Amino acid sequence: MAGEHPELDELQATYKAAVEAWIAAIHNEEALVAVNHSVAEVDKWEQAHFAEDEMRSAVKDAKAKYEDALREKFFGF
Numbered sequence: 001m002a003g004e005h006p007e008l009d010e011l012q013a014t015y016k017a018a019v020e021a022w023i024a025a026i027h028n029e030e031a032l033v034a035v036n037h038s039v040a041e042v043d044k045w046e047q048a049h050f051a052e053d054e055m056r057s058a059v060k061d062a063k064a065k066y067e068d069a070l071r072e073k074f075f076g077f
Contacts, residue, residue, distance in 0.1 A: 011069050015062040022055035 003009065029048040035041050071077060 005073065008066070008069055008073065011062070011066040015059070015066045018055070018059045018062040022052070022059045025052040025055040028052070 025048070029045065029052045032041065032045040032048050035045075037045065
């Protein structure tokens with residue numbers, strides 16, 4: 001079925017890439033939770049949290065665009 005709907009394939013790929021980036025951000029934050037927290041480490045940990053939150057927002061946006069395109073294709077709205 002891949003290739004029949006290139007616009008959907010692209011939106012799906014964008015969504016998948018966003019999820020993978022979000023997973024990487026979660027793992028980065030997780031790695032920083034396990035260290036001895038000096039002030040510098042706490043700053044890195046906080047920044048990792050903000051990056052994870054940004055990635056989560058990107059995933060939600062990509063998912064919404066993909067869902068909207070699927071809704072349009074299958075239901076016409």
